[in-house]
Amino acid sequence: MPATVPTKLKANLRVQRFDPESERPETFYQDYEVEVEDWFTVLDALIKIREEIDGTLSLRCACRASICGSCAMRVNGQAKLVCKTKLDSVWSPGETVIIDPPGNMPVITDLVADFKPFWDKIRQVQPYLQPTGPEPVAEYLAPNEDMVHLAGVMNCIMCGACVSDCTVLEVDDRFIGPAALAKAYRFVADPRDGKKKERLEALNGDTGIWDCTRCMQCVEVCPKDVAPMERIMVMRDQAIEEGFSGTVGARHTESVYNSVKRSGRLNETRLAIESVGVMNIPGQLAMAPVGVRALLKGKMPSPIDHKIPSKDAVKKIVEKSEETSK
Numbered sequence: 392m393p394a395t396v397p398t399k400l401k402a403n404l405r406v407q408r409f410d411p412e413s414e415r416p417e418t419f420y421q422d423y424e425v426e427v428e429d430w431f432t433v434l435d436a437l438i439k440i441r442e443e444i445d446g447t448l449s450l451r452c453a454c455r456a457s458i459c460g461s462c463a464m465r466v467n468g469q470a471k472l473v474c475k476t477k478l479d480s481v482w483s484p485g486e487t488v489i490i491d492p493p494g495n496m497p498v499i500t501d502l503v504a505d506f507k508p509f510w511d512k513i514r515q516v517q518p519y520l521q522p523t524g525p526e527p528v529a530e531y532l533a534p535n536e537d538m539v540h541l542a543g544v545m546n547c548i549m550c551g552a553c554v555s556d557c558t559v560l561e562v563d564d565r566f567i568g569p570a571a572l573a574k575a576y577r578f579v580a581d582p583r584d585g586k587k588k589e590r591l592e593a594l595n596g597d598t599g600i601w602d603c604t605r606c607m608q609c610v611e612v613c614p615k616d617v618a619p620m621e622r623i624m625v626m627r628d629q630a631i632e633e634g635f636s637g638t639v640g641a642r643h644t645e646s647v648y649n650s651v652k653r654s655g656r657l658n659e660t661r662l663a664i665e666s667v668g669v670m671n672i673p674g675q676l677a678m679a680p681v682g683v684r685a686l687l688k689g690k691m692p693s694p695i696d697h698k699i700p701s702k703d704a705v706k707k708i709v710e711k712s713e714e715t716s717k
């Protein structure tokens with residue numbers, strides 16, 4: 392009997408294309424069928440397309456080992472390092488895997504995005520150590536545990552996956568974004584840096600730490616477990632501790648906290664008023680039409696606290712967490 396020749400696996404990829412030099416530059420999808428091996432990554436498949444099927448396909452890659460950070464793009468709608476993503480984790484025979492360039496950045500061509508906005512924001516956070524005080528005789532020393540703590544955030548390879556999928560950047564490109572904020576945290580939390588307060592003050596303004604909606608996308612897609620959102624939340628706490636409490640975000644946090652501690656539940660009417668600022672008359676007036684509409688539709692909760700029966704238990708939990716966070 393003749394030996395059975397194993398049939399080659401063929402994968403279908405639908406790739407976003409964009410040629411800025413064409414007569415009518417616009418994005419479109421192009422389908423490719425490519426023979427793959429079962430060990431292929433998405434990047435292997437794309438490179439094979441470029442080398443054997445269509446030499447005009449542009450993409451960015453270098454190390455092919457999830458080190459350089461250059462190959463982030465969207466696979467089936469979610470940012471990934473394609474050199475780290477096994478093809479069979481995002482594609483099964485008979486299906487088509489969809490590849491787009493990283494989001495929230497202008498596209499230069501095909502799968503290549505312009506990272507200038509990304510790097511501008513990294514520069515904005517002054518990504519270098521700024522020690523103050525007298526220079527040490529030999530070198531700056533830092534406790535080991537502080538540096539171990541920083542190791543996680545220092546794993547960032549600047550791939551831009553978090554920026555690609557940040558839901559705030561999608562609607563407001565002024566937001567400084569998860570990668571730059573994670574980088575800012577790297578210096579805020581460094582005991583050798585002398586500009587912690589100034590850094591937090593800068594990040595406390597518009598487009599900074601309070602613009603994050605905590606959607607978790609950056610945590611989800613980061614290939615290096617940097618967890619930008621968690622770093623942002625720590626910097627919010629630190630900004631309040633440093634006395635920067637005059638923002639909508641800080642007042643919002645404070646209001647939720649006090650409300651839960653007082654009554655065991657959220658007082659939404661007070662939350663709205665306190666977030667804008669009780670003494671902020673223009674702000675309160677601007678919010679008034681929403682309040683009137685809510686009132687007319689019977690959707691305005693009373694500003695008087697409705698205490699839950701187990702409010703004392705909730706208060707104890709809050710107090711316990713206050714103690715443990717000291």
Ligand code: SF4
Nearest residue numbers: 557603604606607609
């Ligand atoms: S958690 Fe915040 S920073 Fe991260 S993706 Fe969502 S909005 Fe952006």
Ligand code: SF4
Nearest residue numbers: 547548550551553613
């Ligand atoms: S935080 Fe993660 S996803 Fe964002 S740039 Fe750094 S490594 Fe990439």
Ligand code: FES
Nearest residue numbers: 453455460462474
């Ligand atoms: S090619 Fe370097 S991280 Fe993917």
